[in-house]
Amino acid sequence: MSLPVIVGVDGSSESIAAAEWAAHESELRGAPLLIVYADEWAGAATSQGVGPDARCRRADELLAEAAESVRRLHPVLQIDTRQLAGPPAAALAGAGAEAVLLVLGSRGLSGLRGFLLGSVGMAAIGATECPVVLVRVPGRSTVPARSAVARSSRDVVVGVDIDQFFDPLLDFGFQEAASRDAxxxxxxxxxxxxxxxxxxxxxxxxxxxxxxxxxxxxADLRPWRLMFPSVDLVERSCVGGPA
Known part of the structure; x- marks a missing residue:
């Protein structure tokens, strides 16, 4: 059985957008989708007096809502749900060890200008070696949600450093472009x-x-052209900061 695409949800609009994007990615890869919810206080009462049973029920509700939302658009996709115990970033990173891709909603302003990113996402990225995708809320752009997911003609962009080439990065980028015919x-x-x-x-x-x-x-990209002859590769070296 192939490794799943894993998406973390927390009931926010960002996580719902991430779940919908992850479902499309699962279909594209022929992989199952695993929707997870991480709770640091699972099994313990909080200072507000919310007991573990209530927290588990709420987590189950969030997972069920996310799964139902995805199933309406992807009725044949294999979808599972799971609660994770522990700090969200660590729990998500641990789950990512058994994933082909980890997908999270983006939230909060990071050092990447204009890109929304949250503390959990940043910590999860730093703690896992699997590819991590951060998804914006489609409604905050000018592109409708469905077309934002369905459009397959957009470029795959890979930022490279000719002094520090990173083979896994290029391998991931070329495979993504090949699978999308992009x-x-x-x-x-x-x-x-x-x-x-x-x-x-x-x-x-x-x-x-x-x-x-x-x-x-x-010269650095020539071996990748040979390995992925079907990919339309465009090389661009520009004066300006990488970001």
Whole structure:
């Protein structure tokens, strides 16, 4: 049996969006979907007097609601639910050890400009080695929820560093592009020291250094072109910060 796609839910709109995205991803991969809810205080009463039975019932309700929401759109998908005990980030990371992909809703402003990310998501990313996907709430963009999930023609973008290539990253990106019949954009951002960073220096650097950087990027990606000949690969090395 293939490893599942695991999605964490907590009843928020972000987690519901994540569950719907994860269901689509499960179908694309031919993998089962496991919806989980993590509770640090499972089995114990809280300071508000909420007992363990009530907390378990509420967790079951959240899981059932998420599963029912997903089943309406994906009636043939294999869906299971599970409660996890322990701090959410650690519990989700532990579950991710047995997942092909861990999916979480995004919340809170992170250092990645404009990307919504929460403390649980950040901690889970740092504690697991499986790929982690963070999903925005579709209603907060200009794209309707269904088309945001269903559109398969959008690029897969992989940020690379020609000085520190990371094979698992490229392997994941190329496989995602291949499974979606999508274009893969390999993007490398570079700059020059701030002390010489004026308009003329940037123009000169791009003219003098740009071709060599582009050649290095192409050489590093050449083996991946051979391994994934069906993927439309576009290489782009731009002057500017990686973010």
């Amino acid at each position: 274009r893969l954009l390999a993007l490398y951002g570079w700059s020059i020291p701030p002390v010489v960073r004026d308009a003329s220096a940037l123009v000169a650097a791009e003219r003098e250094m740009g071709p060599d950087i582009a050649r290095r990027l192409a």
